[in-house]
Amino acid sequence: MTAPRVGIIGIGQSPFTRRRDDASYPDLVREAVIGAMRQADLDFDAIDGTVYSLSPDAMVGIGNAETLGVDAVGGRNKPFLRINTGGATGISSVAAAYYHVASGACDVVLTAGADKVGECGDSQTVLNKIWDPTYERQLPHGTITMLAMSGIRYQHKYGMTEEDMARVVVKNRKHAALNPNAHLRTEVTVDDVMASRMISWPIKLMDCCPQSSGGGAMVLASEKFIKQNKLDVVWITGVGHCTETYYQGDRMGTGQTADHADAYALGKACWRSYKMAGITDPQKQIDVAELYAPFSNTEFHSIEAAGLANVGQSVPMVNEGRFSIGGEIPVNPSGGTLCTNAIAVTAMIRVAEVALQVWGKAGGHQVKGAKRGIATGNGGDHQFFGTVVVEA
Amino acid sequence: MGLNRKTAVIGTAIAAPPPDDPRSLEELLYDVTQAALIDAGMSIEAIDGIVVGSNDQFDGRAISVMMASGSVGGVDRDILSTPSAGEHAFVMATLRIASGLYETHLVVSWSPTEASSMAETQRLGADPYFHRKLPLDELAGAALQANSIASATPGVHDLATRIAELNLNNGSHAYPAAAAQTAEAGALPWPLRDGMVSAPATGAVALVIASENYVAAKGLTNIAWVNGMGWATESGYLGDRDLNQAEALEAARDRAYADAGITNPLETLDVVELTDASPYQQLLVSEVLGLSARADWESDVATGIFTKHSALAVNPSGGVASFNPVFCTGLIRIAEAANQVRGTAGAHQVKGAKNALAHAASGFAMMYQSVLILGDQPKGAAA
Numbered sequence: 088m089t090a091p092r093v094g095i096i097g098i099g100q101s102p103f104t105r106r107r108d109d110a111s112y113p114d115l116v117r118e119a120v121i122g123a124m125r126q127a128d129l130d131f132d133a134i135d136g137t138v139y140s141l142s143p144d145a146m147v148g149i150g151n152a153e154t155l156g157v158d159a160v161g162g163r164n165k166p167f168l169r170i171n172t173g174g175a176t177g178i179s180s181v182a183a184a185y186y187h188v189a190s191g192a193c194d195v196v197l198t199a200g201a202d203k204v205g206e207c208g209d210s211q212t213v214l215n216k217i218w219d220p221t222y223e224r225q226l227p228h229g230t231i232t233m234l235a236m237s238g239i240r241y242q243h244k245y246g247m248t249e250e251d252m253a254r255v256v257v258k259n260r261k262h263a264a265l266n267p268n269a270h271l272r273t274e275v276t277v278d279d280v281m282a283s284r285m286i287s288w289p290i291k292l293m294d295c296c297p298q299s300s301g302g303g304a305m306v307l308a309s310e311k312f313i314k315q316n317k318l319d320v321v322w323i324t325g326v327g328h329c330t331e332t333y334y335q336g337d338r339m340g341t342g343q344t345a346d347h348a349d350a351y352a353l354g355k356a357c358w359r360s361y362k363m364a365g366i367t368d369p370q371k372q373i374d375v376a377e378l379y380a381p382f383s384n385t386e387f388h389s390i391e392a393a394g395l396a397n398v399g400q401s402v403p404m405v406n407e408g409r410f411s412i413g414g415e416i417p418v419n420p421s422g423g424t425l426c427t428n429a430i431a432v433t434a435m436i437r438v439a440e441v442a443l444q445v446w447g448k449a450g451g452h453q454v455k456g457a458k459r460g461i462a463t464g465n466g467g468d469h470q471f472f473g474t475v476v477v478e479a
Numbered sequence: 480m481g482l483n484r485k486t487a488v489i490g491t492a493i494a495a496p497p498p499d500d501p502r503s504l505e506e507l508l509y510d511v512t513q514a515a516l517i518d519a520g521m522s523i524e525a526i527d528g529i530v531v532g533s534n535d536q537f538d539g540r541a542i543s544v545m546m547a548s549g550s551v552g553g554v555d556r557d558i559l560s561t562p563s564a565g566e567h568a569f570v571m572a573t574l575r576i577a578s579g580l581y582e583t584h585l586v587v588s589w590s591p592t593e594a595s596s597m598a599e600t601q602r603l604g605a606d607p608y609f610h611r612k613l614p615l616d617e618l619a620g621a622a623l624q625a626n627s628i629a630s631a632t633p634g635v636h637d638l639a640t641r642i643a644e645l646n647l648n649n650g651s652h653a654y655p656a657a658a659a660q661t662a663e664a665g666a667l668p669w670p671l672r673d674g675m676v677s678a679p680a681t682g683a684v685a686l687v688i689a690s691e692n693y694v695a696a697k698g699l700t701n702i703a704w705v706n707g708m709g710w711a712t713e714s715g716y717l718g719d720r721d722l723n724q725a726e727a728l729e730a731a732r733d734r735a736y737a738d739a740g741i742t743n744p745l746e747t748l749d750v751v752e753l754t755d756a757s758p759y760q761q762l763l764v765s766e767v768l769g770l771s772a773r774a775d776w777e778s779d780v781a782t783g784i785f786t787k788h789s790a791l792a793v794n795p796s797g798g799v800a801s802f803n804p805v806f807c808t809g810l811i812r813i814a815e816a817a818n819q820v821r822g823t824a825g826a827h828q829v830k831g832a833k834n835a836l837a838h839a840a841s842g843f844a845m846m847y848q849s850v851l852i853l854g855d856q857p858k859g860a861a862a
Contacts, residue, residue: 090579091483139563143541150536150603153563154715154846164730167712167847168570169563173542179559183571190577191483216541326580328528328557333545344554352555359557363580467545471558 092310093188094320095477096195097127098439101301103270103427105205112147115201116159119302119432123197127306127318135193136166140180140200140303141431142173142466145213147203160199160304166192173217173466174379175328176200177303177435178473182326184307185475194312201302202431210298210430217468223335231295231382233335233468235287238384240348242289245399247387249289251406253280255383256293256425258411263422265412265451270299270427280383289384296381296428303432305439321446325366325461325476327359335468350385353463354392356472360461361394364476369394375417375444375460376410377437381424385465390418393461393474412454420444420452434464438475445479481738482577485857487694487702488817490519490687495654495680495802504538504591507683508550512587515685518823520699523552526687527581532561532568532588534806536600539593551587551685565590565684566809566839566849570710572688582693589683590806597679597805604843610717617756617805618676620717620843622668625759627722629670632773635762636670638780642758643675643800645786650797653827657802675758675800682804684811691857703817703835706859707741707852709734717843728767728840728848735836735850739859744769748791750819750835752812755798760845764838765793768850795819795827809839813851820853 099122101107101115110118124131137160139153149155153169160167166187172179177200184198204210211229218224226232241247257277263269275293283292313320329352331345332338338347345351357369366372376393380386390401395416396409404410410418419425421440424433441460443449457479464473492514494507502510516523529551533543540546544560547553561567565588572584594600601616613619629635650658657680667676694702709731713720741747751770755761765771770791771779783789794800796815799808816837818824824832833856839849852859 141562144535144562144603145541149605149607150600151534151563151842154604154842155606157712157715158719162712163714164711164726166710166734167563168561168567168710170571171542171544171560171562172558173545183559183574186571186574186578186580189483189579190574191481192574192577213541216539217545219546220539328559330548330553330556330558332554333549355555356557467542467548470545470548 090189093185093323094308094310094313095305095323095442096308096313096318096320097123097306098442099123099304100268100436100439102268103299103301103429105298105300107203107300112201112203113155113159115300115302116156116199119201119304120160120197120199123304123306129195129306131161133195134161134197136187136196137162138180138184138187138196138198139167139169140177140198140435141169142171142176143213145216146207146210146430160197172471172473174430175434175464175466175471175473177432178438178462178464178475181305181435181438181475182328182473185323185326188307188309195306195308197304197306198435199304200431202429203300204298204428204430205300231290232287234382234385235290237347237469238289241384241388244348245402247384247402249281250277251402252289252294252383253277254406255386256280258405259419259422259425262412262420262452263426266421269422270297290382294383296425299427299429301429303435303439305435321442322478323475324478325360325364327356327363327474329356329359329472331470333470348388349398350388350392353389353465353472356474357393357461357463360474360476366476373416373459373461374457375420375441375454377421377423377440377462378418379424379434379437379463379465381428383425386418389463393463412452417454420449420454434473437462437464438477441477445477481859483579484577485691486573486576486688486705488686488853489689489699489702490515491814491817492518492685493811493814494683495657497656504589505546505550508547508587508589511683511685512551512585515687519687525583526552526556526585527583528557528575529553529585530559530561530568530572532565532807532810534562536603537590537594537806551585564809564841564847565807566813566841569686569810569813570708570849573705573708576688576690583687583689586686586688588807588810590681590804592679592681615843617843618671619668621757621760622671623717624722624844625670625757628759628763631723634777635759638762638776639675639758641780642761646755646794646798646800647674649795649827650801653796654802658797671757676756677800677803679805680803682802682807684807684814686814701821703820703853703855704857705851706854706857707735707739710849713846722844725763725767725845725848728764731848731850732768735852739852741852745791748834748836749832750792750795750816750829752796752815752835753794753798753838754809754812754840755794755800768836768838792829795829809841809849812839813837816851816853820855
């Protein structure tokens with residue numbers, strides 16, 4: 088059985104920033120929803136159901152905080168459920184919305200959410216609580232230290248330097264400067280990055296994503312609905328997920344199930360969506376990529392997992408500009424997660440940005456001639472991975 | 480809209496561990512997963528995808544699905560999580576199979592009781608400005624709803640007491656250890672009384688579901704077809720709702736009945752498993768589902784429509800009133816209904832059950848509502 092085609096007909100996102108004192112949490116959701124509904128040119132009666140995108144409740148400080156968003160998405164008395172796969176939540180929510188349509192349950196589905204990470208106090212304190220309370224929580228562990236260990240391992244295996252990491256920051260900040268919705272839009276130099284304070288070796292402050300506040304929303308629809316209403320659309324042609332181990336220790340040492348330097352499960356998720364989309368050579372068939380990389384070092388193994396470079400070979404390609412706007416396969420032309428991270432919707436924005444690119448509606452950071460792209464999302468302790476292929 | 484293809488429940492397992500069970504939560508989830516796979520006659524290798532439902536506050540972990548992914552066989556697999564409700568995991572998995580991209584799914588939900596205060600964890604679910612100071616936990620929400628129903632229905636307190644007795648009698652067969660603790664629920668908000676509600680218990684549930692193509696290819700017969708599925712939500716603010724009504728349940732009912740082609744539920748259904756966090760909610764749900772009109776509540780209770788021996792057996796498991804692992808009670812209702820259709824319900828099996836309804840409700844005063852219609856034959860949309 089072949090899944091029916093599902094299209095993206097509306098996208099909304101906030102101008103992300105550290106704080107939004109002018110808007111409550113539901114206000115931010117509503118802001119994004121209104122943007123998506125305006126682009127889709129629909130009223131709320133046309134929405135058959137909602138997939139709500141929200142990662143840890145503790146980031147918002149309210150248990151099951153999706154309940155506060157029901158009215159913001161116009162969800163009352165309609166199908167509604169929430170997805171949470173940590174940082175991958177946004178792309179998992181797009182996938183869940185896709186299944187709502189592909190199953191025949193709905194013709195038009197809204198997926199939406201928001202986060203106020205910049206107002207949560209310290210996201211790393213919250214994120215420490217993702218680990219097992221007996222074994223790994225007390226290290227103390229955070230997502231920065233977790234991916235610093237991956238960076239050290241990647242340095243060891245493939246020869247990446249801290250200057251190489253800094254060049255990823257320079258690239259993405261340059262891209263973000265062209266994107267009015269990005270949070271960190273100031274261009275920086277390699278020297279700036281190298282001079283920023285060390286957070287967890289080899290990751291320095293400017294190698295880290297910001298704590299962002301803002302919302303994201305997308306409207307997906309069936310091919311039948313799109314054709315009946317003659318809507319402007321780009322298509323989701325591939326969807327994939329895969330999972331790694333929970334315990335960090337299972338990715339290290341002689342008994343490892345996967346190497347922490349690489350993104351093994353992300354690679355499997357990418358190839359699942361490529362297979363569905365009929366892609367066999369992503370280096371030739373992908374025009375643009377939005378890869379979830381919250382720290383500069385993780386962009387390298389994400390590029391490789393997505394098959395845009397061979398394993399261990401992405402560093403010189405980044406340095407040569409292959410993945411910059413104007414290069415062969417621009418990666419994170421929006422500035423990516425490194426410049427904007429409102430966790431609940433970050434991975435949704437990756438899909439939204441790829442959709443805008445292949446639609447030709449990305450504005451100042453448009454990649455010329457982009458017709459097919461891939462978006463990825465990472466969640467948990469580098470554990471849950473979601474991927475979506477979007478085509479014009 | 481009906482789904483593009485049929486799905487069936489092919490395996491279930493419900494874990495009701497005693498309070499002194501020495502297993503960790505990870506061990507409990509591994510065991511319940513393996514039991515469901517064994518019931519389905521398959522190994523984890525045959526599972527295409529997994530959807531789990533869990534609650535961060537109850538588990539004491541941010542992103543609680545992380546811990547479970549190993550126990551439920553998620554490593555190297557495709558796994559999603561629906562923290563809004565345990566039953567939403569079933570909805571999501573069914574949609575994934577109906578999309579044509581998956582043939583099988585594992586659905587797991589759980590609810591531990593290790594939090595020092597379940598009421599305090601539930602209070603975190605109230606918005607911090609208007610409701611959190613009330614204080615409002617799920618029992619308080621059920622009590623507010625009971626008062627709303629009672630204010631519109633004189634005499635309902637006596638009916639609620641009698642229904643609670645019926646549920647406990649049923650539960651004494653299905654979950655004797657858990658049902659015995661119902662009387663120890665502790666101080667209750669008015670008008671709830673001893674015996675009406677069950678203290679939170681640790682529990683877990685797993686189901687294996689498969690596409691019609693997989694069922695045909697494997698020649699499976701001991702299955703329960705998902706013939707109808709509806710789900711909807713109320714507003715998040717109690718103040719915006721009339722708790723004497725259940726509009727989201729009406730929407731979920733309409734969708735599920737339309738899918739299954741049900742016009743007269745009393746005639747079609749043999750078994751109903753309702754989420755009855757209180758007997759007042761059971762009455763309201765019975766009304767909305769077309770099982771017992773409000774004007775007939777007293778006579779229906781008197782003539783036994785709510786017993787497991789009536790023409791329509793209601794809560795033969797004893798319902799939530801007998802066994803209450805809070806976050807996964809809704810998914811347990813689905814597993815119980817599937818077991819009845821498959822003839823695998825054990826001591827509380829209803830003889831000859833062919834068509835069952837599972838009603839799942841979660842959140843304050845049944846905010847999230849889901850209705851599943853299960854049958855021994857494929858019926859309705861995509862049948």
